[in-house]
Amino acid sequence: MEKVYYTTEDVDRSHKRYRVCKNKGNDCHKSEFMARHGSSKFCTEQCNNKYSNKEKKLFKEGNSIPRTSNIDKLRVLMQDKDLVNFTRKEIDDIGIDLSKYDHRYLDDKQNEGYGIWIGDFNITMREKNEIVIRTKIYKNEK
Numbered sequence: 001m002e003k004v005y006y007t008t009e010d011v012d013r014s015h016k017r018y019r020v021c022k023n024k025g026n027d028c029h030k031s032e033f034m035a036r037h038g039s040s041k042f043c044t045e046q047c048n049n050k051y052s053n054k055e056k057k058l059f060k061e062g063n064s065i066p067r068t069s070n071i072d073k074l075r076v077l078m079q080d081k082d083l084v085n086f087t088r089k090e091i092d093d094i095g096i097d098l099s100k101y102d103h104r105y106l107d108d109k110q111n112e113g114y115g116i117w118i119g120d121f122n123i124t125m126r127e128k129n130e131i132v133i134r135t136k137i138y139k140n141e142k
């Protein structure tokens with residue numbers, strides 16, 4: 001059975017749990033729904049998967065320029081360090097585009113925090129504003 005993230009309530013557009021599925025228009029069958037959890041962005045797990053597959057495909061089809069530029073910037077930023085803390089503003093000012101990553105995973109189940117990999121760099125976000133970047137070497141040694 002696929003996981004469903006909406007309730008059986010009638011859709012109420014003024015309610016704070018009213019959502020439009022992020023995967024709307026890409027074979028989504030419940031584009032408007034009442035979310036079970038405040039953090040839901042998709043109506044179902046299936047839509048979540050379809051959306052990430054689409055993103056992956058787009059990435060393969062020619063998103064390599066921002067990726068290369070991200071990696072170059074990360075290299076300069078990290079120099080010879082293996083772990084550095086940044087604020088979101090610092091990352092934005094340097095022009096690193098955190099929406100262009102190779103892989104994304106659930107890092108912190110409790111707070112639904114995500115981590116991403118861009119090349120050999122691991123990036124995690126804490127408290128919205130604090131960004132920790134680790135190199136692959138650092139991750140492997142711990």
Ligand SMILES: [Zn+2]
Nearest residue numbers: 021028043047
């Ligand atoms: Zn959907």
